[in-house]
Amino acid sequence: MTRAGAKAVRAGYHHGDLRQALIDAAEAVLAEKGVGGFTLRECARRAGVSPAAPAHHFGNLTGLLTAIATLGFDGLSGAMDAAAEAATQAGGSRLRAIGEAYLATALARPGRFRVVFGQMGLNGEDPDFKQASARAFSILVRETRAELPQDQGEDDLFSRLPPSFAGDPDLAEILLVWSVTHGFTTLLLDGQLDFLAGTAGREALLKLHSERLVVLLISALRSSDPSA
Template sequence: MMKQEGNRPYHHGDLRRALLDAAFQLVAERGVSDFTLREVARQAGVSHNAPYHHFADKAELVVALTIEGFQMLDQALRSAYEQTPGTPLERTLAISGAYLRFAIEHPAAFRLMFRPELRQSSHDAKECDAAVKNAADAAFQILLDGISASQRAGLLRTEQSVEMLALALGSTMHGLTVLFLDSILIKEKPSFSIEEKEQTATQIMHMVAQGLVAQ
């Protein structure tokens, strides 16, 4: 089982939160794999043994970071869907802009979320994988819901399943985001703002969706 919150008091008030924040900072500074639990403890200002009260090893810490990343993504995507005016399809396609913005604002966390090999050494790999999958499924549920609503509104083809359409749109959304992050096939202007990138992502998703709309 993954370790639960301990009862030992710490001056932080919330040791687990302090460790996660420290780890996110190290990931942002050094990359997704170049840090140790000892360095996380030092960054958080606690003893080098303190992380083991919550995480059996670095892999479990990575699992916790990954789950939190997907939870943050979930909030971003749902907010975009709920705040975008227009049809269910327009709201669904707006998710792509929020997905790109999340990756741009949290690049290290975004890359970590899609690096399963970094959490494979966990003591409870099956349980950890299940927890990550649940968090990821929850984050992408809004895409499925939006596609389903678009089908009911007669805006998307119904001969394809919701899952198949989600795969088509989701893979485009993710691939486009990675291309933006790595500056591949993207000729950026010096003043290319996040808002412009969001608009570009949404426009491309509209282009892709044209082949999926109900006739």
Template sequence: MSVTIRENYHHGELRSALIAASDEIIRESGVEGFSLREAARRAGVSPGAPKHHFGSIVGLLTEVAIAAYGQLARYLSDALVANQTAEQKLQSLGTAYVRYALDNPGHFRLICRKDLVNRHHPDFEPAVYSAMTGFVLTAAEYYGSTFPPETDQAVHPGIVAAVSTIHGIAHMAIEDKFSFVLGSDEPEAELLGTLLPSMLNFHWPVRDPQ
């Protein structure tokens, strides 16, 4: 659904309209298809309005990235069910992470772009933590560690490896890097239904109850 074009905005409404227009462009065309001029056109404001209100393309896209992390947080929180073991939770969360990337490739690429996102924005780090804390804590549980670690300890390498693994799989998925092992006319469905579960079970095998 297109952003509604209006001639007059209050200050907060204009910011929201520009963020919504930018979100729409990223969803349709990815970062490569984004421009401040197109965001302004869709919001129905002057070409200079985005820079005036956000300072730069980075300022505006940072707001889109913060919202993207909010959506990722919902994907991950919705993936969990009651009474799962740590390995089951890691597999569920990992699947949700990859599904988010496949459903939102433009936004996933955006949150990976340090040149287009201001990671020092006061709302950026809290958005990342809100999205990823559940996965990180589950990895800590799986590896028998704690997060955050004690002041004299480093983060458990298993936690770092877990985040790196699922992020790498998601990135490869949206770049269609698994096509060499997928022999289906519906590679995304096969990835989510067959290959990904086997990969995640390889990394975090579900143990038989004792």
């Protein structure tokens, strides 16, 4: 037969790179049918492989989803880093840039974003996943601190990520930034703002986010009392 799969050619009994093919198939399924129509068997079907094959690479459905979620976090991190760098080059606000990047990344791959934050069983103990998650959060921390009217240049603070955030004086501001960005993204993605998009259009909402919401947010950060 030597039939060809959707992404990778199926040469013989072995696939070659089934792991990557399954991830590609999973992303395609998420893009087409959304998180509701996502199925492990469908992914196997698209990769031209039996329903039990994925188990050898991902263990179970949770394993595949965790791999996707890791990609999701990496995508967010990469987009935020790139946007921040570009903003510096262009002389714009870095925090505004990463907010736009967060939102744009989620809208570009809504299925992937929902796997990350959608509370479908992920393996939180997976080391790659944990690292990707921590990296994304560290970017948020770094950029939020850079926007605060204090501690400019104390780069050594950026490094102590894992240990005890509890008493961190900037924690409120960090969580505020994340909450606004994540909240708006989630509401938009889940169709909660559709009744607005009907008249305003999605682009208008994006514009509103980066030109008004983020501005309000930054003003709140700049006016926050450093001695609090």
